[in-house]
Amino acid sequence: MSYLDDLYQEIILDHSKKPRNFKELSDANHKADGYNPLCGDKVSVYLKLEDGFVEDISFMGSGCAISTASASLMTQTLKGKSLGEIETLFKNFHNLVTGKSSASTELGKLAVFHGVSQFPVRVKCATLVWHTLQAAIKSKPETVSTE
Amino acid sequence: MRTGQQIIASGRYQTLNPWLEVEKIREDFPIFKEKIYGKPLVYLDNAATTQKPQSVIDATIHFYSRDNSNIHRGVHLLSQRATEAYEHARVKVQRFLNAAESREIIFVRSVTEAINLVAQTYGRKHVEAGDEVLISAMEHHSNIVPWQMLCEEKGAALRVIPINDDGELLLEEYEKLLNSQTRLVAVVHLSNALGTINPVKEIIEMAHQWKVPVLVDGAQAAAHLEVDVQDLDCDFYAFSGHKLYGPTGVGILYGKADLLDSLPPYQGGGDMIRSVTFEKTIYNVLPYKFEAGTPNVAGGIGLGVAIDYVNEIGLSNIAAYENELLSYATEQLCGIPRLRFIGTAHQKASVLSFVIEGVHAHDVGTILDQEGIAVRTGHHCAQPVMARFQVPATARASVAFYNTRDEIDVLVKAIHKVIEVFK
Structure with missing residues (x-):
């Protein structure tokens, strides 16, 4: 498989064309906006946290295939997860897309992003939504940025 | 907005075919010996910066x-x-x-x-x-x-x-x-x-x-x-x-x-x-x-x-050659389905900005890069222009006198690959 096929795997293309949980969450109690000034990707994460667990999560925004698929798959993965689990997942995900380690089992479908590690300039596309999620958890009032 | 076909039909570009020894000119630029992922460099990012001749x-x-x-x-x-x-x-x-x-x-x-x-x-x-x-x-x-x-x-x-x-x-x-x-x-x-x-x-x-x-x-x-x-x-x-x-x-x-x-x-x-x-x-x-x-x-x-x-080459020769090349590129690109030009003025030079429906410019850029093609993708430090045309970003190919028709053909082939990946 070429690096390109590795990057644009079927599941990533599918989620970029038909993003899941792509909506505003009316009963969200946490929200943050993310922006990558380099490429103009924008994402908003809506989060409903109950007792430290993700009851519901969604996102809105516009971006490239990698950032859209990353957001879509992240929201799917995180439903029902605890804040502690999210922290571990982000760490593992970050290590995966930066090529520092291979996919751990708990990453599940997110392992599909391993191809990003061959494209250093695209790492920020994959992690923008995660940084925004972190800001949402902390409920920072300002827009977060990957810069 | 005018389509690519209309641009060509208007006869704005004339085929001047000026005498320019491009193959010889390319030898003045050492960077063209570089291989990108094992492929010849197709440098179409001249609006960002140009390559340097050996004399410089x-x-x-x-x-x-x-x-x-x-x-x-x-x-x-x-x-x-x-x-x-x-x-x-x-x-x-x-x-x-x-x-x-x-x-x-x-x-x-x-x-x-x-x-x-x-x-x-x-x-x-x-x-x-x-x-x-x-x-x-x-x-x-x-x-x-x-x-x-x-x-x-x-x-x-x-x-x-x-x-x-x-x-x-x-x-x-x-x-x-x-x-x-x-x-x-x-x-x-x-x-x-x-x-x-x-x-x-x-x-x-x-x-x-x-x-x-x-x-x-x-x-x-x-x-x-x-x-x-x-x-x-x-x-x-x-x-x-x-x-x-x-x-x-x-x-x-x-x-x-x-x-x-x-x-x-x-x-x-x-x-x-x-x-x-x-x-x-x-x-x-x-x-x-x-x-x-x-x-x-x-x-x-x-x-x-x-x-x-x-x-030494002469700016009028450069302008004539580049104009002809831009005309060729416009003609080749306008036949590609889902591709839309951003910027279709009657008087143009060097720059072809475009978007492909359903594909973000950065994904276009990554796929072209794998083919050895350097184009700029993004807002080009002109966010108000992007807002005016209601696009988040465009892919931009910009030609110089050392570019060739063959390189445009490589670009067109690679864009078809983009469309194939994002079908």
Whole structure:
């Protein structure tokens, strides 16, 4: 498989064309906006946290295939997860897309992003939504940025 | 908005087929020996920066190996050689722009610095509360932000000349915007995001009827169009060395001598003074008044050599060849399904900006990169242009005289691959 096929795997293309949980969450109690000034990707994460667990999560925004698929798959993965689990997942995900380690089992479908590690300039596309999620958890009032 | 077919049907591009030995020219540029992922480099990002011929690279090496010293200071031989080479480069720039005098040529770092210089000198002196500065809707951030900063400081207003769906300036709207409060017009000669060539001579003439000076941002134009500042009658003209096959870190501001003379200095420091006491400083004459501190000497000399190189081929030959190549590229690309051009002006040069329906520009860029093709993807430091055309980003191929039809064919094939991946 070429690096390109590795990057644009079927599941990533599918989620970029038909993003899941792509909506505003009316009963969200946490929200943050993310922006990558380099490429103009924008994402908003809506989060409903109950007792430290993700009851519901969604996102809105516009971006490239990698950032859209990353957001879509992240929201799917995180439903029902605890804040502690999210922290571990982000760490593992970050290590995966930066090529520092291979996919751990708990990453599940997110392992599909391993191809990003061959494209250093695209790492920020994959992690923008995660940084925004972190800001949402902390409920920072300002827009977060990957810069 | 015009489609690609309409552009071609209008007969705007003529097949001139000028005699240009492109294969031989390419040998002057060592970078074309580079392989990208094992493939030949197809460099179509000339609007971002151009590649450097060996003569420019050699001139930089020669300076640091043989002549390196500071200029305008020492009585020693090296300083004399360095000063002479640097000042000779200034004369080359003067002739390149057909400026009346070499003291009208100010060395700066970049077009960005040139525009900031004018904003900080002309702007600070002449723009007051209630005044207006006029720019266009297709400006690069570097010709927006310095004026925004000035207007904010002074309580002046920034007015914007609108453009049509083809990316052409609306001159009748421009005419309406000119008034007795207008203090300066700042417009781009050749748009980096759209490829539009603006009718700057007409724009200048109209501004002068109101006695309003005009700054022309020639960052893109200098490498693709013949520029004659006296014929244009522009008050300021700025271009950068690295977009003209020269080194980075050197740019030029041309200004009419009388106007420059009347302005306060830009930065204070060495070289821009005639005498300094703690009570009073007397400023130096043009052009040194605006050149505080040790400049990019090697860069200036390198720019002079780049101008020699361009002159040898001839800008009219370059323009004719590039026009033909742009025509070919437009024709090839317009047949691709889901591809839409952004920027379809009647007068264009070098730049083909496009979007592919359902594919983000960055994904286009990544796939093209894997084929060895360098294009720019993003907002091109022209976010208001992206907003005007309601796209988050575009992919931009920009040609130079060392590009070939074969390279355009490689581009077209790669775009088909993009569409295949994102079917």
